[in-house]
Amino acid sequence: MRVEIKKAKKICDNKIILDVEDVCLETGKIYALLGPNGAGKTTLLRAISGVDKGCVREVSFEASDPWSSRSIGYMPQSAYLFDTTVEKNVFLGFADKSYSKQKMEKLAFDALEKVGMDKFAKSKARSLSGGESQRVALARMLVMKKDLILLDEPTSATDVVGAELIESYLMDLNKSYGMTFVFSTHNPSQASRIAHEVIFMNNGRICEKGDAREVLDNPGEAETEKFLKNWRLK
Numbered sequence: 001m002r003v004e005i006k007k008a009k010k011i012c013d014n015k016i017i018l019d020v021e022d023v024c025l026e027t028g029k030i031y032a033l034l035g036p037n038g039a040g041k042t043t044l045l046r047a048i049s050g051v052d053k054g055c056v057r058e059v060s061f062e063a064s065d066p067w068s069s070r071s072i073g074y075m076p077q078s079a080y081l082f083d084t085t086v087e088k089n090v091f092l093g094f095a096d097k098s099y100s101k102q103k104m105e106k107l108a109f110d111a112l113e114k115v116g117m118d119k120f121a122k123s124k125a126r127s128l129s130g131g132e133s134q135r136v137a138l139a140r141m142l143v144m145k146k147d148l149i150l151l152d153e154p155t156s157a158t159d160v161v162g163a164e165l166i167e168s169y170l171m172d173l174n175k176s177y178g179m180t181f182v183f184s185t186h187n188p189s190q191a192s193r194i195a196h197e198v199i200f201m202n203n204g205r206i207c208e209k210g211d212a213r214e215v216l217d218n219p220g221e222a223e224t225e226k227f228l229k230n231w232r233l234k
């Protein structure tokens with residue numbers, strides 16, 4: 001019922017930028033990855049996903065886990081959209097290519113509606129703003145129905161309404177299908193709203209991992225405390 005990431009390590013210019021000995025993710029949970037700029041959040045997500053070929057890591061799935069396809073999806077912070085319509089960008093996410101056009105349109109519309117982008121279904125994707133593009137890229141990522149989804153600051157470019165829609169969408173998918181998410185964020189409030197667990201990183205290492213409420217209310221490490229101090233003062 002879990003995936004284990006071991007010995008995730010990356011060295012750049014003789015500097016260790018990622019050094020994670022062992023981290024376990026349980027299925028059906030939402031994990032928030034917190035930490036200051038340069039902590040290694042993106043590097044860790046890229047390492048787990050396997051997109052960073054220069055990064056050493058071992059990923060193992062527990063034998064009896066329900067993640068039958070063991071598929072991992074990764075969405076980088078800067079959304080990439082293909083030069084076609086918004087709905088066709090979402091079509092590209094469907095794993096089953098045998099869907100009728102009508103079914104694809106319906107499913108894409110539903111996903112776009114969840115992120116508040118349904119009215120742009122027939123628009124050119126490259127004409128969208130940064131936040132709109134991020135919402136569409138997320139809809140495309142989520143229709144892929146991967147078992148483990150890694151999201152690098154999925155609401156960094158969206159407005160408050162967009163962020164709320166995305167948060168609800170992630171929670172719905174988690175509740176309805178048991179989808180597992182790891183998302184990085186600079187916003188502890190967002191972590192407290194939707195995450196079951198918080199993983200706090202600093203200097204390429206995981207300093208603390210545990211129940212979201214627990215870590216946010218009562219951090220066990222000085223670095224986490226320091227990071228959360230300003231947030232609490234607000």
Ligand SMILES: Nc1ncnc2c1ncn2[C@@H]1O[C@H](COP(=O)(O)OP(=O)(O)OP(=O)(O)O)[C@@H](O)[C@H]1O
Pocket residue numbers: 012013017035036037038039040041042043044
């Ligand atoms: N290819 C690279 N070469 C050298 N240094 C790198 C490289 N990639 C990342 N780094 C360094 O590794 C560190 C971790 O970067 P990373 O992007 O993972 O941090 P982050 O926690 O996602 O930061 P942010 O919150 O600013 O997005 C940074 O200090 C960064 O400068």
